[in-house]
Amino acid sequence: xxxxxxxxxxxxxxxxxxxxxxxxxxxxxxxxxxxxxxxxxxxxxxxxxxxxxxxxxxxxxxxxxxxxxxxxxxxxxxxxxxxxxxxxxxxxxxxxxxxxxxxxxxxxxxxxxxxxxxxxxxxxxxxxxxxxxxxxxxxxxxxxxxxxxxxxxxxxxxxxxxxxxxxxxxxxxxxxxxxxxxxxxxxxxxxxxxxxxxxxxxxxxxxxxxxxxxxxxxxxxxxxxxxxxxxxxxxxxxxxxxxxxxxxxxxxxxxxxxxxxxxxxxxxxxxxxxxxxxxxxxxxxxxxxxxxxxxxxxxxxxxxxxxxxxxxxxxxxxxxxxxxxxxxxxxxxxxxxxxxxxxxxxxxxxxxxxxxxx
Amino acid sequence: xxxxxxxxxxxxxxxxxxxxxxxxxxxxxxxxxxxxxxxxxxxxxxxxxxxxxxxxxxxxxxxxxxxxxxxxxxxxxxxxxxxxxxxxxxxxxxxxxxxxxxxxxxxxxxxxxxxxxxxxxxxxxxxxxxxxxxxxxxxxxxxxxxxxxxxxxxxxxxxxxxxxxxxxxxxxxxxxxxxxxxxxxxxxxxxxxxxxxxxxxxxxxxxxxxxxxxxxxxxxxxxxxxxxxxxxxxxxxxxxxxxxxxxxxxxxxxxxxxxxxxxxxxxxxxxxxxxxxxxxxxxxxxxxxxxxxxxxxxxxxxxxxxxxxxxxxxxxxxxxxxxxxxxxxxxxxxxxxxxxxxxxxxxxxxxxxxxxxxxxxxxxxxxxxxxxxxxxxxxxxxxxxxxxxxxxxxxxxxxxxxxxxxxxxxxxx
Numbered sequence: 171x172x173x174x175x176x177x178x179x180x181x182x183x184x185x186x187x188x189x190x191x192x193x194x195x196x197x198x199x200x201x202x203x204x205x206x207x208x209x210x211x212x213x214x215x216x217x218x219x220x221x222x223x224x225x226x227x228x229x230x231x232x233x234x235x236x237x238x239x240x241x242x243x244x245x246x247x248x249x250x251x252x253x254x255x256x257x258x259x260x261x262x263x264x265x266x267x268x269x270x271x272x273x274x275x276x277x278x279x280x281x282x283x284x285x286x287x288x289x290x291x292x293x294x295x296x297x298x299x300x301x302x303x304x305x306x307x308x309x310x311x312x313x314x315x316x317x318x319x320x321x322x323x324x325x326x327x328x329x330x331x332x333x334x335x336x337x338x339x340x341x342x343x344x345x346x347x348x349x350x351x352x353x354x355x356x357x358x359x360x361x362x363x364x365x366x367x368x369x370x371x372x373x374x375x376x377x378x379x380x381x382x383x384x385x386x387x388x389x390x391x392x393x394x395x396x397x398x399x400x401x402x403x404x405x406x407x408x409x410x411x412x413x414x415x416x417x418x419x420x421x422x423x424x425x426x427x428x429x430x431x432x433x434x435x436x437x438x439x440x441x442x443x444x445x446x447x448x449x450x451x452x453x454x455x456x457x458x459x460x461x462x463x464x465x466x467x468x469x470x471x472x473x474x475x476x477x478x479x480x481x482x483x484x485x486x487x488x489x490x491x492x493x494x495x496x497x498x499x500x501x502x503x504x505x506x507x508x509x510x511x512x513x514x515x516x517x518x519x520x521x522x523x524x525x526x527x528x
Numbered sequence: 529x530x531x532x533x534x535x536x537x538x539x540x541x542x543x544x545x546x547x548x549x550x551x552x553x554x555x556x557x558x559x560x561x562x563x564x565x566x567x568x569x570x571x572x573x574x575x576x577x578x579x580x581x582x583x584x585x586x587x588x589x590x591x592x593x594x595x596x597x598x599x600x601x602x603x604x605x606x607x608x609x610x611x612x613x614x615x616x617x618x619x620x621x622x623x624x625x626x627x628x629x630x631x632x633x634x635x636x637x638x639x640x641x642x643x644x645x646x647x648x649x650x651x652x653x654x655x656x657x658x659x660x661x662x663x664x665x666x667x668x669x670x671x672x673x674x675x676x677x678x679x680x681x682x683x684x685x686x687x688x689x690x691x692x693x694x695x696x697x698x699x700x701x702x703x704x705x706x707x708x709x710x711x712x713x714x715x716x717x718x719x720x721x722x723x724x725x726x727x728x729x730x731x732x733x734x735x736x737x738x739x740x741x742x743x744x745x746x747x748x749x750x751x752x753x754x755x756x757x758x759x760x761x762x763x764x765x766x767x768x769x770x771x772x773x774x775x776x777x778x779x780x781x782x783x784x785x786x787x788x789x790x791x792x793x794x795x796x797x798x799x800x801x802x803x804x805x806x807x808x809x810x811x812x813x814x815x816x817x818x819x820x821x822x823x824x825x826x827x828x829x830x831x832x833x834x835x836x837x838x839x840x841x842x843x844x845x846x847x848x849x850x851x852x853x854x855x856x857x858x859x860x861x862x863x864x865x866x867x868x869x870x871x872x873x874x875x876x877x878x879x880x881x882x883x884x885x886x887x888x889x890x891x892x893x894x895x896x897x898x899x900x901x902x903x904x905x906x907x908x909x910x911x912x913x914x915x916x917x918x919x920x921x922x923x924x925x926x927x928x929x930x931x932x933x934x935x936x937x938x939x940x941x
Binding site: 215216217218219220223319326327328329330332333349365439440441443444445446482485486489 | 571607608609610614615616617619620623624627628641644645647648649652671709710711738739
């Protein structure tokens with residue numbers, strides 16, 4: 171193991187020196203600040219609440235991408251972890267600890283339940299490859315769905331959980347009621363700052379941490395080994411890596427991020443719906459990731475934003491929004507096989523190559 | 529690579545063009561203030577017939593109101609969302625309507641599942657929710673909220689209204705239930721059982737099936753072998769149509785007395801002769817009230833003239849909800865939710881039915897309940913919607929849940 175570690179060290183170093191860390195994080199922060207403002211422009215017809223939802227669900231897509239993009243394993247069952255995070259957080263406030271006015275506790279419980287489930291399911295499914303892997307994840311996700319559906323006494327079955335009252339965020343000195351609006355400030359064509367709630371700020375910070383975490387992860391030795399497994403699993407095994415353990419870890423990390431997304435969604439909506447656990451939700455995560463671009467940090471978020479925007483804004487204007495969504499999905503697969511962000515990045519690289527050639 | 533580039537550019541350009549075409553020109557704020565109402569109802573899914581008919585009724589009411597000068601001089605504009613009969617979509621829609629479109633009132637819906645979820649959000653966002661087609665007790669019982677009003681009859685009222693008919697016509701033998709497995713189905717079946725079991729009826733089985741079930745053969749097979757005296761189908765919309773039509777294929781409509789606790793015109797149309805002799809309840813029946821009440825006749829005629837079909841009972845509730853909101857805003861002289869709520873609570877009025885009122889402690893509308901019996905298509909006189917004869921009309925007051933038995937506690941804010 172030590173030999174392979176030292177062999178990988180130089181690669182990791184060259185990568186981190188190639189592009190500086192500080193500009194990346196500054197641009198990320200800038201993007202997260204500007205997103206809800208640009209999104210509110212009349213041409214996009216978005217609104218602060220949708221920007222918040224996109225970031226929350228985007229965390230799940232980023233999580234799925236750890237498995238799909240970086241480890242190369244297609245899961246059609248990540249709704250299970252999203253839903254468990256959601257129900258875990260909701261039930262914490264409604265049934266497990268109804269007196270606890272804690273903001274962190276429901277998130278911790280939701281993520282913990284999702285992580286444990288991801289470990290249990292991941293340990294079993296990583297033995298399989300390709301289509302069998304995908305099918306088994308579907309099977310386990312359906313099991314979770316039916317358990318939650320049938321366990322009416324605890325989960326309310328088909329009715330889901332309602333009336334989850336979001337506690338305020340206690341940071342010791344200050345308390346934030348996240349549903350409060352930001353101060354009024356006229357930003358001209360970008361509308362008014364008060365149309366955005368404090369929730370967005372909180373979720374943007376969480377998203378920033380998630381991006382930093384995943385970026386560090388894929389640039390670490392661990393990420394390099396995952397890439398090696400993705401490219402050639404058999405050879406990675408022969409070199410001496412314990413492929414199964416690496417894959418389980420990727421599965422658990424992606425499951426935990428989906429759980430985090432679900433827990434935040436439960437607190438944001440004040441409800442948990444059984445639809446979160448359906449195969450549709452799993453399929454959505456895959457579509458978000460593929461449309462945005464697998465193996466890219468921002469692809470899944472862009473894909474989530476585009477599709478959720480279509481669902482939310484276009485569906486209010488035309489009944490044919492599912493057709494538009496389908497056409498976009500097909501167009502991306504045909505014209506941009508690397509997804510939106512993946513294709514942009516590729517183009518930049520090819521320009522650079524063109525310049526160097528001359 | 530060049531070809532790839534041009535493709536990419538082409539796609540980007542067409543996506544931008546598409547976005548422009550769909551959005552149209554950026555909306556400029558109208559000079560006169562308007563009242564935005566959010567219509568959150570199913571346009572797809574098992575309960576979509578009911579949602580589409582509600583949308584017709586809302587459009588009719590809003591057209592009429594705008595022609596008459598709007599509400600306090602402000603025109604009414606509707607923003608519409610398809611809730612797909614799913615709670616999470618319904619909540620997303622309501623949030624979009626309130627946050628982006630500035631909706632001051634949310635209304636519509638065909639399921640107690642979506643109604644309870646939207647009610648929770650509207651309470652959180654301090655926006656009035658005039659629930660429409662929701663019949664489960666929960667909406668104005670355990671999950672009642674200050675900002676939610678529900679005029680439609682509920683399961684408790686239906687079961688009490690049918691009590692005499694149930695014992696007289698269906699008897700106290702063996703009962704077999706097929707129940708939609710969500711809050712509404714449970715509420716209705718529990719209420720029927722609580723009425724009929726003390727009289728001596730026996731529950732053989734209660735099969736719970738997921739909302740959106742299309743194949744009922746397993747449950748109906750069980751019903752067939754159990755040979756019950758009564759088969760109670762607590763299903764709604766297309767689910768009920770599928771269930772009853774499949775029950776007929778099993779020969780159950782001939783061998784067993786069938787009860788459908790809640791039905792409407794679209795369900796009766798979809799089941800045709802299979803609905804013959806089936807007893808159901810409804811809060812409104814266009815034929816009955818149009819013959820009895822001038823205001824009902826005016827509404828039914830206007831609706832039929834505009835759309836070519838008479839209104840279903842959910843459409844009537846939608847229409848009256850819109851006018852109830854208008855009236856309350858005008859009495860309050862403001863769209864402030866607290867002021868509007870104060871003007872709705874305890875308000876007595878006569879719309880398309882008899883005298884009715886909004887109960888102040890649970891925000892349930894107290895209006896009459898019809899007990900009806902289906903007639904064969906041949907006796908409908910060419911109108912497939914004219915599906916029943918009215919057996920009894922009950923005063924809502926006598927059948928509604930008394931405060932002592934209710935779990936409802938309205939919030940103070």
